Amino acid sequence: MANPESYRPAPGTIPTEPGVYKFRDSSGRVVYVGKAKNLRARLNNYFQPPAQLHPRTRQMVSTAASVEWTVVASEVEALQLEYTWIKRFDPWFNVMYRDDKTYPMLAVSVGERFPRAFFYRGPRRKGVRYFGPYSHAWAVRETLDLLTRVFPIRTCSNGVYNRHQSLGRPCLLGYIDKCSAPCVGRVDEAEYDEIVRGFMAFLSGRTDTVVKELTRRMNDAAAALEFEKAARLRDDLEAVNKVMERQTVVLGGDTDADLIAFDTDELEAAVQIFIVRGGRIRAQRGWVVEKTGDEPGSRERLEEGQADPALPSLVRDFLVQYYSDAVERVNEEKAEDARLAASKVRRRGVDQESVAAPAPPVPVPHEILVCDEPAEAPEVAELLCELRGAAVDVRVPQRGDKAALMQTVKRNASEALHQHKLKRVGDLTARSQALKDIQDALGMDEAPLRMECTDISHIQGTDVVASLVVFEDGLPKKSDYRRYRIKEAAGEGRSDDVGSIAEVTRRRFKRYNDDKLANPDEEAGAMMFAEEAAEVEATSTRRFAYPPQLFIVDGGKPQVNAAQAVFDELGIVDVRLIGLAKRLEEVWVPEDDEPVILPRNSDGLYLLQQIRDEAHRFAITYHRQQRSKRMRASALDGVPGLGPARRSDLVKHFGSVKKVKEASVEQIQEVKGVGPKLAEVIFAHLHKDDPLPGPGGMN
Template structure:
């Protein structure tokens, strides 16, 4: 634990202008980014009596080893720079409002020839329209089921679409008129695309025009005595109206607003946001996050600070995601009105920044009365309930993680709790396709952005000794990388000190401008195995001169913890949280290694049968397998069918069938 006085800058050297500041730890990692109207006032507050600081702020300043700042001319610039740095460095002590991937969305793949409607979770992709998020996947499916009657867009996967195209018969939805059946040519690509666009228009809020058009057509059909068509149109109107009823009207028609509310305790904050479009609640989402500490250090209180942090991060991410999408998403990522429980200190600057993102005026305000005030109270109740449920769920988890880390420190006699744990595992089949995984846990939780996998170069054959050699190789490669990054950082600092180059940022690669993710060691390095594996890893660390990393091995059979050079293992209680955490780390490494091994083996086995075909490069091999789905189906195809693949001629098709025929005969026993 560092003393903040050791790196406190002289008060007179800190400017009084607005700016953005970064705290870094001893390895050069950025651990916190903040902004201030007056850098001097804000930074001096961190170096006051440490015991008077918020617990998370106190932990941050005692973890940090240096602080630096950048002066800007306006507070809008400070907002933008703070957002960019938080996104770039991912500081562990900043509040991060990440999209909760458990929220389902309705996606329409407008980037396909025949767009498809489906339920989706995860990061947004270019060329796909998204609607939501919704609270439950079944709510999406109910809505889609109603709308398919009016907008019969396809919902099947690519494989199902291709199969029905080949057999010439539509699926069940095609027979009951809930799909336009483009797979069998009932509609062409342009007609089906128009249906998908109408579907998106309805979900985007342009509902009145569509309902009026259907009612006009119904009246025309009735006037022409075409009662069968009029009845069908009447049922379509009823389906649209039922879909609209599922989206509660909460504000006046034409109102586009996001309503945001918070619930907080001493350490955490819950935020809920309702997306209101055309007066209806179109989506809802929420997060529970650890507070950064700055919120309680501000004179204006914690809620205004939380509001500012949330607005800059959330809408910055929304606009970035919308730019990767199509249609009107980019224009509607920021609504015309943002309703918040309290205005931030820099309300005018935040409002200008949001207006720049939207491209037109955005009103940021606190609702005082009427329907908007009532809706704000509803959102606040949702936030309070979310915080209560989160505390009930996480109380045991937080306690368990703290107890587990403390237990590992005590059992292994470490100097400090292992806040960063790295684990390596080897996967192969009798010595072939040997791969390794390296997973990272920080504060007892997986940090998947730092996971790595390795293709082993030195191992050959199979057996236990090869696992030992593979462990040694991965350890050497991982910690040689650490030494290179540390040496590069030292060289950069020395060059900057001597004036040969411009001063760089510690922990940042000057060539790429990105953080050196592995320029700092783990507290604990775990290998999957017993004494031979852990001794091999320890020998590599000794060879490289790494002395500040504890190494252990976790043997699967009896879950024994092996320490280098010790004849007997450390036995942890079977029901201890410490052993449970080590098992989680080891099992995650095992899962990650097996996933990589299977993908590598699958690629090798798929390509090997076609490798011998003269003139067939990787691109055409991939096109062949993608077209037919497997090598077995290529083997069953005719020359004419193979030549349907772009780039494949008759001679190449015959060579492919000849190579696959020889491959089949050579693998037949007898």
């Protein structure tokens, strides 16, 4: 690992103009590419003391051995050059939104003499046109099955094609008219090209032309009394309409837009894009990528409902990379189509226009709707306009159908990130590796098979609560979850997160000590752990199986020190204590002045993060319940002898609790079911805090 100070540029040598910079390792390989409005200000940030850098940035500057830069004339040029260099050098530390390798797609082998359509997963190849991606494999196969009724393109492999060509008879699909059977010469090359062009035109979104043409041909056949042909065309039209029905209509019929939304945590970002053409959702794509740590605001803590300060730069980078890649891919497809068309012209001696494939769809739509305005929005919009060759509207939808659809895209991004996390911790091998990573990082004798984590939740010192979640063998054990109302360290608008952590730790392990002393002959697996009903809101009254090997507090060194003081006070020596600081995902241990940094791709770090997030979720849920309960509280709740039904009758009779308080005893007595004695109790309860009458007598 290199010392960043060894290659830091001399003071004053870095220009202050906009530009793009590259970090190279000792072998000369580019490990990171970035851009800046002011190169000097940006690059100086990388040469701060290592402890102040984001873990991934710290790793990058330690891996690099040199830095170089190129000055450009404008910020738009900087965006373009940054994309070009990222594409060229493929740096390890840059976020790369690569093509999905998991989504199923429809592919057409346009490079073959008689192209075939087939289901495909994997990287893109030359000579093949791709459509999709689709959300499910069955959707690809069903779409292909329906479209071959209208466009009888071959779907067989080259081996099957060659075999039937040598046999001189078509396969089953040829006999049932779901393939035009070019293998036996049923159609010539020009006729087959027309079928392929219609198939690709339909998949490219030009569905209206196909529907109008089929309708016209059906009506002409019926007018000519060719009823069998008309019936066949009617069935083809139904097949086309069935395919179109699978594309949900969400916006106006002439709307072409892409909707892009992100969901992020401290380590990763999930992005989803819905591609809407002609008002219909034509495709959906998604990625989960690791954040670089170089985004503005990456060091800041993300709270519940708080926007990620790194989000604008993530949106900017995605827009530049995704649409630049799309335009580059379309240009390659156009060049390949032109080459293939020229080859067919030479082979068949026909007009080039008659063999040209339909042009690929425009990759940059007129509207790009995003969840958050990108950083450097004017420059990004200018670059997208250059890529499209026309105006592009980049904006955040505020109301109406587009805003509603954006919420759906956001939910998909959140679910994608959640499923990505579950996949990592749900796999047995990954869980075992995660526990081993934690054991090695903390120097524990055994893997922490049982871990507990606590977190505090409140709003400005009101309804202060805490959660305690339990993971066993890397999985949540919800039957052992506990919830606490903080009494000593907070209340009446006063909050102390450090004191609250100490209180929860003391209450949890004081009971553990008491049970251990009361049951000295029992194993830890049989020890009772419960709190009085007034102190703990528990999800169940089950016993804890055994004390944790690892106790986690949400926070940094102050929280860990507070919990360790409780451990010392209670004599807890058989439980390892750590704190997980959300700001930089640092693991703090009581005896060290420096945190333990787990690799960002470590399964152990993902497991710790999931435990902490689960504790946060559980605490937030309980806090909302308490807040909602308090807000629903009524001045009538504590009246002796007044049940829910009579409370409801009182409010209905007077219209509000305020009007009940203004009523006299006689007026309260008029309510059905309220007698003179109860009316006096209600009146006294509602006026118990009123000031006493003055010396002049009763008010």
